[in-house]
Amino acid sequence: MADILHSVPIKASLKAVYTAITDPEGLRSWWTTDVEAEAREGSLAVFGFEGGQVQMRMRVKSLSPGKAVRWQVEEPTPPEWEGTEISWDLSESDGGTSLRFAHRGWKSTENSFAFINYSWGYYLLSLVKYLEEGQGFPHDKPG
């Protein structure tokens, strides 16, 4: 098993960061503009890429306001995402927020692992830009 880990300092309040990763409008602003989600435990969040040809389906396993968010990747998944889990842990740090991100449970580091690692880094920077400067760079629907 392998895990993707990122530690991200953000100059934004806990509430702002938590909202950006739980509220559909927030998620649309930095990850992908194609989002169906609600901030409710047990709900299914669907993130579309490439005009809906690629979908990431996440079961919202737990929500602890201002502290943590857990997603379980649901089938059908992109290759190699099966059985993986994504977690977001937040804590206050120097008047801002410290985010610890994890995408755990990869069976192999071959194939797409390294690209997905790069990709999370890219979108986490988009999250930071959205929170700190008001403008992220989410994946957009073609056309």
Next chain:
Amino acid sequence: MKDAERLVFRRVMPAPPARMFALWTEPTSIRKWFGGEEVEVAGAVLDLQPGGAYSITVRDAAGDSVISGRFLVVEVPARLVYTWKLEGPMGATAETTVTVEFRELGAGTELLLEHGPFPEPPIRALHAQGWENCFRRQLQLL
């Protein structure tokens, strides 16, 4: 206040300004329209005069939050200006200001609302959704 940090709404409401002003300031009315489907108003207390304080307690899945502040301008039935601070399970937001104007428009009211500044975009978006919910619920009451 920077434009990007401010929320601005204009709505035409099917009731005269006096009715809108009452809807906006009477605790029994506020309990019916404030918040949204998944937010219950647990209490509303208002001292409707310049310098008077108010607080509204809302309850949702995340817990209780209190919105409180002071009235800066009270002009019946045309204009209200008040400060706004949200304190909840994730701490408190910086103080913002709400300005709401009720202008006679035929048999109804042109409602203008400004709220800000919100330097954090997700917090601004959250309040935008909140006001949209409020307007929708007000329309159901009129």
